[in-house]
Amino acid sequence: MIFAGVSCAILVTMVLAIARAIKGPTVYDRLLAVNMFGTKTALLLAVIAFLFGRADFLDLALAYALINLVGVLAVLEFFQNRIDANGDASGD
Amino acid sequence: MIEWLLIVVDIVSWILLIIGSICVLIGGIGVLRMPDFYSRIHAASLTDTMATLALFSGMILQAGFSLAAAKLFAIMLFLLLTGPTATYALANSALLSGHKPKAAVLEKKVE
Amino acid sequence: MKLFEFLGYYNYWVFAILLMIGFYAVIAKANLIKKLIGLSIFQSAVFLMYISMDKVEGGTAPIIKPGVVDQLYSNPLPQVLILTAIVVGVSTLALGLAIVVRIKERYGTIEENEILDAD
């Protein structure tokens, strides 16, 4: 029962993260929301695996915990190259 | 004796889970309401570390001594490793690319 | 139980809406990369429909629990279909992006109308 409450809390945070991702003025706000969303998905998957009683599905949350960093670093690298290329410093 | 211990473990894990979900909510609201990028990143990293710690330790207590507990510990470890790194890389490249924090902008007005 | 009746179809309605969002992106947007993004949304909508067909009420994922006899399982077949389709979808997406890169080098733009004029 408590897991249902925890997963609802995480779902609400995900909605807030999406609101920040869509509203976010600068690129870095969006990237922050993407990063936060990734960690919350890992949390939510772990809690749901527990909620459904299939505890051997935690590999999924482990996969997200590991791979979430790649997307954020790729965007940073791309944005860094773009700034080196034409030097526009401010976010869009 | 054992049965009394189980109740205590249950209560502790429930408290931890509640603390975790409250932290997650606080972080989420903080990300939306904070005025400036650098304060938002502060709120977001709260959910990254505090909520992960509380939620996963609560779940490990619930899982008892099993493979699931080991997997949960591994997930917690990697989340605590990658979360702050991503936040650091984000803030570092924001600062390097000249994204001024709001406070600095206000100071200039004051002088 | 009217409310529960409605909830049963919600998955298929979201499938229809996502399909149309992707379709709209392909038709109305001129930018080639936006079209590819619309195509990937279109594809994900189709995957969602297949996977929401396989859910059985009260069933778990089709990995047979050792020792549990009367456990209801969801249908594994759509999952097998979608599992390979995701990987194939990404590689064809990469192919599409490679073609867009060459179009950009050849025509200098990736807006569909400008390419048609240049031709």
Added chain:
Amino acid sequence: MTIVFAIFLLTMLVITAVAIVQSSNLFVSVMLTSIFSLLMSTNFFVLDAADVALTEAAVGAGITTVIFLSALALTATQEKPNRSGRGIALIVVGLTASLIIYATFDKPRLGDPDAPVHQHVAPYYLDNTMEQMGFPNVVTAVLSSYRGYDTLGEVFVVFAACIGVLFILDARTGTGPKYVTRKMTGLRHHLIPQVVGRILVPFIVLFGLYVQFHGEYGPGGGFQAGAIIATAFILYSLLEGEQAALRAVPRSAQLGLVICGALMFGMVGVLCMIMGGEFLDYSVLMENPVTARQIGIIVIEAGVGMAVCGAMLSIFHAFAARSAEDTDEAV
């Protein structure tokens, strides 16, 4: 309970999709696409599709974002507003949407056990995977042995797409100096991600191998493992720069991986024929058909994993080489 999750996640999905299409900056829609794939993976997991969720996680989080970004690096990131033809498109879209929604009314309700989908073929696989194959994961069993021939076709589609990308971006393998790519200096000065990346890459590769060989007993298999290991190498090349990654896994090694993976799959099939069974019928490989099938599946999954990992890596390096070599010409 799943209905509550489904409602929440699906509404978020629709909101993200609308935001993706609406945003005129392509860079923003690529980032929202990565959120979209995260939501898709959670949806798959709630709908009891653990293997598919792992595939979407492995592919969507790492590889899709990176490929989109490297393509954006070579083209413009700002979409020119174009007002023409929106009205007609909206009408057409609205019409088709209402038609499809009208059609969904006589579909069986979500999760209704006596829907036609669950009646004919599925019970056969659910009932005798355990004694025919000896392992519990029905999805891997169907994927690699009941439907092995079709998976062979899928591997060759991935192989063809990878070769297509290499041809289009004409990344010749091992031509050496012509393609010495400028070191990607993006994240070089970030010390902390580099150190953490160096710690993380071996664990991701280890997790990829675990997923590869754990495919029979839990969610996993060749496709997911190939994507995860490719993501590990992509992370390495993001942090250490393009040349270090090419020194670690040279282009010829990547193509070797793809070719060996696809060949291994085909060879096992031919081997079964040589030993008297039909193509890809593993039960003839050894006396005890169950262990024969298990060994056949393990080899097949290894082939699939190598093919997918090699394909994703060579696609990534083809784009990356293109961007580096392009900017040299442009500057």
